[in-house]
Amino acid sequence: MSTQRLRRAAITGIGVIAPNGQRTDAYWKSVSEGIGVLDRITREGCGHLPLRVAGEVRSFDAAALIEDRFLVQTDRFSHFAMAAAALALDDAGLGSGEPVDPFSIGVVTAAGSGGGEFGQRELQKLWGQGPRFVGPYQSIAWFYAASTGQISIRSGFKGPCGVVASDEAGGLDSLAHAAGAVRRGTDTMIVGAAEAPLAPYSMVCQLGYPEISTVEDPDLAYRPFTSKACGFVPAEGGALLVVEDEDRARERGVPVRATLAGHAATFTGASRWEESREGLARAIRGALDEAGAAPEDIDVVFADAMGVPEADRAEALAIADALGSHGRRVPVTAPKTGFGRAHCAAPVLDTVAAVLAMEHGQVPPTPNVFDICHDLDLVMSRARPVELRTALVLSRGLMGSNAALVVRRGGESAR
Amino acid sequence: MTRRVAVTGIGVVAPGGTGATAFWDLLSAGRTATRGITLFDPSGLRSRIAAECDFDPFDHGLDPDLCQHADRYIQFAAVAADEAVRDSGLDPGSDDGWRTAVSLGSAVGGTTRLEHDYVRVSEHGSRWDVDHRAADPKLHLAFQPSTLAAVVAERFGARGPVQTVSTGCTSGLDAVGYGFHTIAEGRADVCIAGASDSPISPITMACFDAIKATSPNNDDPQHASRPFDARRDGFVMGEGAAVLVLEEYEHARARGAQIHCEIGGYATFGNAYHMTGLTTEGLEMARAIDSTLDQARLDPTRIDYVNAHGSGTRQNDRHETAAVKRSLGAHAYDTPMSSIKSMVGHSLGAIGAIEVVACVLALKHQTVPPTANYETPDPECDLDYVPRTARSRKLRNVLSVGSGFGGFQSAVLLTGPGGRTP
Numbered sequence: 001m002s003t004q005r006l007r008r009a010a011i012t013g014i015g016v017i018a019p020n021g022q023r024t025d026a027y028w029k030s031v032s033e034g035i036g037v038l039d040r041i042t043r044e045g046c047g048h049l050p051l052r053v054a055g056e057v058r059s060f061d062a063a064a065l066i067e068d069r070f071l072v073q074t075d076r077f078s079h080f081a082m083a084a085a086a087l088a089l090d091d092a093g094l095g096s097g098e099p100v101d102p103f104s105i106g107v108v109t110a111a112g113s114g115g116g117e118f119g120q121r122e123l124q125k126l127w128g129q130g131p132r133f134v135g136p137y138q139s140i141a142w143f144y145a146a147s148t149g150q151i152s153i154r155s156g157f158k159g160p161c162g163v164v165a166s167d168e169a170g171g172l173d174s175l176a177h178a179a180g181a182v183r184r185g186t187d188t189m190i191v192g193a194a195e196a197p198l199a200p201y202s203m204v205c206q207l208g209y210p211e212i213s214t215v216e217d218p219d220l221a222y223r224p225f226t227s228k229a230c231g232f233v234p235a236e237g238g239a240l241l242v243v244e245d246e247d248r249a250r251e252r253g254v255p256v257r258a259t260l261a262g263h264a265a266t267f268t269g270a271s272r273w274e275e276s277r278e279g280l281a282r283a284i285r286g287a288l289d290e291a292g293a294a295p296e297d298i299d300v301v302f303a304d305a306m307g308v309p310e311a312d313r314a315e316a317l318a319i320a321d322a323l324g325s326h327g328r329r330v331p332v333t334a335p336k337t338g339f340g341r342a343h344c345a346a347p348v349l350d351t352v353a354a355v356l357a358m359e360h361g362q363v364p365p366t367p368n369v370f371d372i373c374h375d376l377d378l379v380m381s382r383a384r385p386v387e388l389r390t391a392l393v394l395s396r397g398l399m400g401s402n403a404a405l406v407v408r409r410g411g412e413s414a415r
Numbered sequence: 416m417t418r419r420v421a422v423t424g425i426g427v428v429a430p431g432g433t434g435a436t437a438f439w440d441l442l443s444a445g446r447t448a449t450r451g452i453t454l455f456d457p458s459g460l461r462s463r464i465a466a467e468c469d470f471d472p473f474d475h476g477l478d479p480d481l482c483q484h485a486d487r488y489i490q491f492a493a494v495a496a497d498e499a500v501r502d503s504g505l506d507p508g509s510d511d512g513w514r515t516a517v518s519l520g521s522a523v524g525g526t527t528r529l530e531h532d533y534v535r536v537s538e539h540g541s542r543w544d545v546d547h548r549a550a551d552p553k554l555h556l557a558f559q560p561s562t563l564a565a566v567v568a569e570r571f572g573a574r575g576p577v578q579t580v581s582t583g584c585t586s587g588l589d590a591v592g593y594g595f596h597t598i599a600e601g602r603a604d605v606c607i608a609g610a611s612d613s614p615i616s617p618i619t620m621a622c623f624d625a626i627k628a629t630s631p632n633n634d635d636p637q638h639a640s641r642p643f644d645a646r647r648d649g650f651v652m653g654e655g656a657a658v659l660v661l662e663e664y665e666h667a668r669a670r671g672a673q674i675h676c677e678i679g680g681y682a683t684f685g686n687a688y689h690m691t692g693l694t695t696e697g698l699e700m701a702r703a704i705d706s707t708l709d710q711a712r713l714d715p716t717r718i719d720y721v722n723a724h725g726s727g728t729r730q731n732d733r734h735e736t737a738a739v740k741r742s743l744g745a746h747a748y749d750t751p752m753s754s755i756k757s758m759v760g761h762s763l764g765a766i767g768a769i770e771v772v773a774c775v776l777a778l779k780h781q782t783v784p785p786t787a788n789y790e791t792p793d794p795e796c797d798l799d800y801v802p803r804t805a806r807s808r809k810l811r812n813v814l815s816v817g818s819g820f821g822g823f824q825s826a827v828l829l830t831g832p833g834g835r836t837p
Contacts, residue, residue: 045545049547111581127534134625142523143523145583153687162582162589163582164580166579177593265577
């Protein structure tokens with residue numbers, strides 16, 4: 001069972017269904033050009049709620065991407081996940097044919113909001129009409145594990161299956177789970193997160209978060225690191241990745257787009273943002289340590305960018321604490337200000353942006369943010385061309401988790 | 416790096432009694448805690464029975480805020496975690512917490528509270544555009560599944576990796592498994608691991624009604640959960656929580672802690688077959704069992720007891736019997752295999768952790784808990800299911816297996832004193 005050579009987790013496939021782009025090319029175009037797509041929420045039954053602005057995935061044609069038999073059994077969050085998984089598998093050259101060994105491919109997703117729209121519909125049947133009207137798929141559509149199960153079944157993957165139902169930082173934790181599974185011997189993992197929290201009742205549930213932005217102007221609603229920071233804007237959508245043993249990828253002859261080099265997570269409590277400074281700094285140091293990277297090796301930071309003044313300050317200080325003087329020089333960005341925070345999917349979309357940024361040699365900008373009040377080199381207005389070998393992705397969750405991930409460009413190795 | 420992982424504390428909130436002592440009393444006596452549902456009016460449902468916890472949060476020293484505002488499943492977890500940490504002898508205030516992790520599972524999380532408030536904001540399901548003004552301002556804590564792990568982490572000052580695991584009915588085994596990995600791979604020295612669910616609610620009962628997964632034996636609830644029996648007709652819903660303190664072996668030894676047993680291995684696989692259906696072969700569960708044996712370098716003949724998923728559905732018990740035979744070969748016929756769901760019901764995500772705690776207690780007492788209500792053999796289920804009466808037996812290595820919606824199949828191996836080496 002034990003393998004002497006160190007197995008490294010390589011990203012070989014990317015699938016994105018995001019508010020600012022369905023498919024990787026479209027997503028990168030929006031991200032690199034800093035195009036903002038935050039807008040009034042148009043999902044049915046949401047117009048009267050005091051949460052007006054979000055990142056919606058519009059013109060998503062689930063029926064074109066997912067077979068009917070899966071479509072009827074699943075919520076929108078699983079539609080996004082299944083669609084993104086298929087795109088990622090295609091990208092990795094694993095899109096067609098049965099897996100040679102079904103046990104060699106596993107699935108892990110993060111999910112923080114579950115199948116809210118499906119669940120609300122069935123709750124309405126139960127309480128409006130009676131228990132006999134609850135459909136047979138409620139038991140498998142609402143729960144957090146739906147996407148992992150359906151991706152496994154749809155593609156015939158029997159490897160380790162997991163579901164991290166954590167707060168936002170759980171998106172990065174799911175990537176660490178995948179890397180761990182690869183290290184322990186699984187060849188390939190399908191990993192990531194997709195969320196659909198914009199159903200009426202789900203939105204009502206989120207109104208209690210003190211960090212959520214209720215500003216009605218889409219251009220002003222999410223401006224982290226500025227003196228006008230007024231919270232974060234939620235979003236739907238997500239990304240799935242194919243992560244596999246680096247040697248295995250080379251054997252298959254597919255490009256290694258990046259490697260998951262290091263991860264660490266800590267917990268400092270819900271909404272205690274000042275304390276997240278130490279938690280996040282420790283997570284960064286832990287991730288660097290695992291990656292065998294020095295602070296100066298970090299070429300770009302994808303910030304959590306909560307958009308809450310105390311949280312933004314804690315993050316800026318955590319970067320300085322962990323990276324030292326390099327923390328003031330390294331370019332920092334938060335493309336999610338252009339399309340919102342899709343809960344657990346937010347840091348996965350950031351990881352995708354980090355991989356694409358390294359491939360394109362460009363740090364994408366932070367839309368809608370122009371004037372910051374922290375000592376950071378935040379990339380604003382337009383993308384900055386610069387050679388990038390190593391990226392740091394940060395995420396914090398509303399329940400108090402802090403996580404950091406170090407991603408290396410394909411072909412780079414630890415010093 | 417692979418480090419040994421010890422179990423140094425256990426706590427449980429189960430139907431029939433709170434605390435490990437009451438839990439073991441119930442199991443070793445073969446008593447059942449299944450009854451007609453009292454938590455809400457179940458009329459109109461096909462299955463109106465469940466294994467409920469007689470649980471008052473005010474009896475357990477929880478602070479008033481937790482008692483009054485937290486969801487029932489969170490209260491269960493807090494009480495079970497308190498007991499586990501007490502049992503471990505750890506002083507949570509004695510270190511800075513950065514090396515303490517939390518890994519807790521739940522299948523349905525805060526859905527009972529979500530449903531409760533939904534009824535109000537939707538005016539009894541009459542409107543899609545629900546009225547936010549009628550909602551509890553803390554509803555996000557029910558919506559957010561990681562509230563579970565966060566509350567427990569806060570309770571003990573855990574500041575390492577804190578995770579909530581939600582793989583349906585294998586959540587409890589998987590949460591213990593993730594905790595095992597966290598310590599074995601060096602990301603923490605201590606992990607508070609387990610699971611909790613309180614799914615006895617109209618929507619959850621109704622959704623299992625819709626697929627006829629639960630027992631309709633409303634006239635005889637005490638005998639309704641009949642795993643492996645030829646007359647089994649579905650599972651009986653349960654609720655509860657169990658928490659274990661997992662600890663790096665040398666860390667536990669250095670502080671002179673009691674070591675209940677070790678986690679010898681953990682694995683999970685998907686069947687990639689059906690969200691709710693199971694094959695008759697049990698290939699994937701067998702693979703999970705085989706993997707745990709490999710990790711512990713243990714021959715299948717060294718397994719002394721299998722704590723079954725044993726939900727009491729037609730397909731599960733057949734599937735599982737096939738899986739255990741596939742992994743243990745002829746030794747399966749000499750290995751007692753029982754289902755405590757016959758007594759405490761099936762508490763979805765929680766039950767895997769409750770069953771691991773049952774295994775820890777079985778090792779401690781060198782006693783196999785029985786399968787209550789087992790009377791009529793099923794030709795397709797032909798192993799030794801320990802009918803009705805607990806049995807003394809030399810136990811060193813025990814397996815707990817689980818199976819859940821999504822097709823997930825998990826196994827956890829526990830090794831007691833003398834377990835690893837003959």
